[in-house]
Amino acid sequence: xxxxxRTRFTLIFTGIMALxxxxxxxxxxxxxxxxxxxxxxxxxxxxxxxxxxxxLQTEKxxxxxxxxxxxxxxxxxxxxxxxxxxxxxxxxxxxxxxxxDQNGTAIIATSREGNWLAxxxxxxIRNRQALLGDGTREYEIQGDPFGDSNFPRxxxxxxxxxxxxxxxxxxxxxxxxxxxxxxxxxxxDGKTQFLMSMPVALIRDSVAITNRFLLMVGxxxxxxxxxxxxxxxxxxxxxxxxxxxxxxxxxxxxxGIKYEGRETDEIGVLGRSMNTMSEQLEKTIxxxxxxxxxxxxxxxxxxxxxxxxxxxxxxxxxxxxxxxxLIQGYAEGLTEGMAEDPESRSYYCNVIADEAQKMNKxxxxxxxLNDLEIGNDKxxxxxxxxxxxxxxxxxxxxxxxxxxxxxxxxxxxxxxxVWADEFKIEEVITNYFNNALNHLEGERNIVIHLERLEEQxxxxxxxxxxxxxxxxxxxxxxxxxxxxxxxxxxxxxxGSGIGLSIVKAIxxxxxxxxxxxxxxxxxxxxxxxDAAGQEA
Numbered sequence: 001x002x003x004x005x006r007t008r009f010t011l012i013f014t015g016i017m018a019l020x021x022x023x024x025x026x027x028x029x030x031x032x033x034x035x036x037x038x039x040x041x042x043x044x045x046x047x048x049x050x051x052x053x054x055x056l057q058t059e060k061x062x063x064x065x066x067x068x069x070x071x072x073x074x075x076x077x078x079x080x081x082x083x084x085x086x087x088x089x090x091x092x093x094x095x096x097x098x099x100x101d102q103n104g105t106a107i108i109a110t111s112r113e114g115n116w117l118a119x120x121x122x123x124x125i126r127n128r129q130a131l132l133g134d135g136t137r138e139y140e141i142q143g144d145p146f147g148d149s150n151f152p153r154x155x156x157x158x159x160x161x162x163x164x165x166x167x168x169x170x171x172x173x174x175x176x177x178x179x180x181x182x183x184x185x186x187x188x189d190g191k192t193q194f195l196m197s198m199p200v201a202l203i204r205d206s207v208a209i210t211n212r213f214l215l216m217v218g219x220x221x222x223x224x225x226x227x228x229x230x231x232x233x234x235x236x237x238x239x240x241x242x243x244x245x246x247x248x249x250x251x252x253x254x255x256g257i258k259y260e261g262r263e264t265d266e267i268g269v270l271g272r273s274m275n276t277m278s279e280q281l282e283k284t285i286x287x288x289x290x291x292x293x294x295x296x297x298x299x300x301x302x303x304x305x306x307x308x309x310x311x312x313x314x315x316x317x318x319x320x321x322x323x324x325x326l327i328q329g330y331a332e333g334l335t336e337g338m339a340e341d342p343e344s345r346s347y348y349c350n351v352i353a354d355e356a357q358k359m360n361k362x363x364x365x366x367x368x369l370n371d372l373e374i375g376n377d378k379x380x381x382x383x384x385x386x387x388x389x390x391x392x393x394x395x396x397x398x399x400x401x402x403x404x405x406x407x408x409x410x411x412x413x414x415x416x417x418v419w420a421d422e423f424k425i426e427e428v429i430t431n432y433f434n435n436a437l438n439h440l441e442g443e444r445n446i447v448i449h450l451e452r453l454e455e456q457x458x459x460x461x462x463x464x465x466x467x468x469x470x471x472x473x474x475x476x477x478x479x480x481x482x483x484x485x486x487x488x489x490x491x492x493x494x495g496s497g498i499g500l501s502i503v504k505a506i507x508x509x510x511x512x513x514x515x516x517x518x519x520x521x522x523x524x525x526x527x528x529x530d531a532a533g534q535e536a
Contacts, residue, residue: 047183094198102192183195243267250278293381427503435499445522462526510529
């Protein structure tokens with residue numbers, strides 16, 4: 001899918017991560033150096049305050065730092081207060097310290113470079129110190145001290161911090177390309193000079209290295225993260241794709257599929273809402289089809305009623321003549337004593353009862369047909385599987401099928417959802433099936449076939465039986481009321497010639513088609529219904 005949610009999630013994640021990497025790159029380039037320098041300056045300021053406290057306490061006690069340190073070494077094998085301070089500065093912060101008294105004598109040196117640091121401190125003091133009349137100190141360069149042949153060659157120091165007692169500066173040794181942060185000046189006793197030196201990385205190079213590493217790691221994270229997001233988002237897109245398929249089926253008015261996910265998030269809520277909507281749409285469409293069907297029938301109803309009434313009266317009168325005449329004749333025979341023995345009387349009475357039953361059946365069929373034709377019998381559309389209906393009808397006809405020695409086969413679709421009046425379609429199929437049973441010959445095969453007519457979006461149901469074909473000239477008339485192709489055979493099984501008329505009326509009331517065609521060894525009756533959905 002060109003613009004799938006998985007792709008968009010992956011692109012969004014990749015874009016956010018790329019933006020984060022860019023922001024980190026810019027922040028590193030612009031602010032890491034200054035942040036690093038502030039941290040180092042803060043370390044030197046803390047070291048100054050710590051040592052200044054030690055100097056003041058020692059002076060207050062009337063002793064010197066070397067004396068205090070000598071005593072501490074003599075008392076225990078472990079470092080005590082003053083010694084531990086210097087060791088911590090050297091070990092933890094990599095700060096080398098040199099302290100000089102007012103006579104220029106080094107009293108403390110914490111590294112092998114103590115003499116060199118002492119010379120450097122005296123050089124700084126000699127060339128940059130000047131006392132002001134207000135008691136503050138200002139540092140200024142007199143001449144060019146870095147041209148002195150006794151002093152190591154280095155770039156001009158960059159002052160970072162200064163106050164009345166000391167300053168912090170950054171210097172770089174040109175030969176080794178090594179940078180140092182140096183804090184030098186006086187402690188607050190006004191006598192003890194100091195220099196604290198700590199090597200610092202060339203932060204610009206460090207930033208460049210950090211940024212290159214960041215970009216390499218970031219590229220790997222982007223690739224792996226993008227793949228991971230693409231794979232994991234399938235858990236999100238899978239139910240969404242399922243919902244899309246449901247909605248696609250719903251656009252074809254197929255409401256047989258439901259969302260079955262159990263998610264409690266927004267997707268789950270959407271799925272359950274679609275199920276509710278599907279049920280409501282199914283109900284509404286059924287109501288609309290019913291209403292539309294009723295409206296369509298009302299258009300022609302007034303024009304048909306008079307003609308149908310005339311035909312009804314004429315046909316009923318014609319069909320009732322024979323049974324009425326038989327009943328009348330046998331009744332008169334009984335009255336005149338023509339059947340004196342019990343067997344004859346029983347025969348006469350059975351004929352009268354049989355003809356009365358046929359008349360009653362015919363009247364009921366005519367009433368049902370009349371209701372269909374004038375629109376009194378409403379069609380109630382519903383969604384059901386006509387294949388299941390066929391199976392149910394065959395199950396109820398098992399005894400009749402056995403008595404007729406019929407071989408019944410159902411072929412074609414195993415599932416065929418349709419929109420129709422299930423009760424009336426059952427009557428149509430039953431009528432076709434009974435006709436097939438009553439006209440069986442030869443191998444006595446009955447085949448019920450269900451198929452989809454793709455272009456018309458309909459389901460076609462056909463019933464074939466082995467038997468004599470219908471004369472071609474009679475095919476257009478078989479749907480007429482009271483028409484019988486073989487009157488003797490029809491009367492033998494109690495047919496009235498109304499069944500196919502009822503079939504035609506039911507199929508017409510659904511807006512569908514029905515028909516009949518002669519086959520090589522038999523006859524096929526068929527009708528169509530609206531298919532529900534794509535699959536059947």
